[in-house]
Amino acid sequence: MQRPDRWISLADEALFAIDRRMAMLERMAIxxxxxxxIGNFAMHKAVLESGHPLIGQVPWFVHMMGGRxxxxxxxLVLLAALLLAANGWPGLAWxxxxxxxxxxxxxxxILTRRV
Known part of the structure; x- marks a missing residue:
């Protein structure tokens, strides 16, 4: 019969293997x-600079600081997603x-003027 200390050691080894896989998943999600x-910022900036008539129809507070x-x-959306993914929510990447x-x-x- 094995000692309880050995069982705890085996349980720790199994947890560490899972932890390593989860850490890799979290890094990939981040x-x-x-x-x-980066792609969202590029698309957003392109839309702001497009001069589309829809941009002129947004509320006044959106035009503060040139749409910034x-x-x-x-x-803030990107920061929230990154923080949640780093703290155990890697599925948030989907x-x-x-x-x-x-x-x-x-x-x-908007950029192809289909709306």
Whole structure:
């Protein structure tokens, strides 16, 4: 019969293997969210500089600081996604991917003047 100390040691080894896989998953999620965030900022800036008539129809507070208030909001969304992914929510990368896809669709519609 094995001693209880050996059982604890075996349990610790199993947990460490899972921890290493989760740490890798979290790092990959953070990298994916960061790269998607760069794309979101690029699309957002392109839309702001497009001169599309829809940009003129947004509320007055959006025009403060030349529309940079919307970039601040974009940054806060990115920061929240990165912080959540770094603190044990790596699945949030899928949600941020969906958000980025919707941003991409909206940017494409605006930049190609389909709306």
């Amino acid at each position: 990298l994916a969210i960061f790269l998607l965030g 208030i919307t970039l601040l909001f974009e940054f 949600g941020y991917l969906a958000y980025s896809a919707l941003n991409g669709l909206a940017a494409w519609l």
